[in-house]
Amino acid sequence: MSSIGIIGSEGRMGKALALAVEAAGLTLAGGIGRGGNPADIAARSDVLIDFSAPAALPANLDAAVQAGIPIVIGTTGISEADHAAIDTAARAIPVLQTGNTSLGVTLLAHLVREAASKLGVEWDIEIVEMHHRMKVDAPSGTAILLGEAAAEGRGIDLAPNSDRGRDGHTGIRKPGNIGFAALRGGTVAGEHSVILAGEEERITLSHLAENRMIFAHGAVKAAGWLIGKAPGRYTMPQVLGL
Known part of the structure; x- marks a missing residue:
């Protein structure tokens, strides 16, 4: 054994x-x-x-x-x-x-990769995550994993094509970039949503960890x-x- x-x-x-x-x-x-x-x-x-x-x-x-x-x-x-x-x-x-060992998140990343590969850059991608107040790193490893899946689907590198920590007068959204937002509070084990926003329609792929x-x-x-x-x-x- x-x-x-x-x-x-x-x-x-x-x-x-x-x-x-x-x-x-x-x-x-x-x-x-x-x-x-x-x-x-x-x-x-x-x-x-x-x-x-x-x-x-x-x-x-x-x-x-x-x-x-x-x-x-x-x-x-x-x-x-x-x-x-x-x-x-x-x-x-x-x-x-891996940034996340959840089997559900693993499948979610696969779906994100497929969606990003099928939809053009006119579909904006935003990743929103929330974790407990004690988490020390942001974005979470899972958020980065999902961002990498989206970038891979588009055939681009994530680092030069991501937006993090928007504040102030940032100007319009750069086409093709992948955005991140990190929320912290309470005892949340982990919540992640990948939003693909197109013209007059939106797809949201989500995963919630209960513990x-x-x-x-x-x-x-x-x-x-x-x-x-x-x-x-x-x-x-x-x-x-x-």
Whole structure:
């Protein structure tokens, strides 16, 4: 039976992951919190799930590589340098990194990509997300994931074609850009809407997370799927066969 190690086990997601491992009938190898040594948990796991912090990512990747085991990375707010480190690790082990492990969000991103590819740039795309008051990064990793799906559907790069944090006299909307709005408050687990606004009609594709267990269940499913794969970078759509 596969054993799963959790990095970031003391956080809310870490506790949800422990419940999801149990619900899936898998073995929990244990977990580490802030200040823990990832090599300790990697040594007794078949796969790691990391929902810790960007600052811990290099050590977590190194532990997975040294142990020769896969790792699922759900940590958000990671940088280009972090992505480069993930690319390096993926030459030695299977790595699945995503801004959202929800199976529903994975399917939503697929629908957004398809919609953006079929509709022209005259359809404006806006992404609105809301999370609990304790979330520290914005836009959310999920919002960026959805923006990347829209950009991929249009065959463009997201970074130079996105609008964030509008304020003041901004001028008219730049055609073809993808807009983001981030809301924070209360205990919202996660709400995301992708609005495609055309002339006299509008399409809204939405996902509402009722609690963190949806992310935990998706991460555990991805972890089990990743075991035995060849080294490389993998995605949640591959887990669903999309």
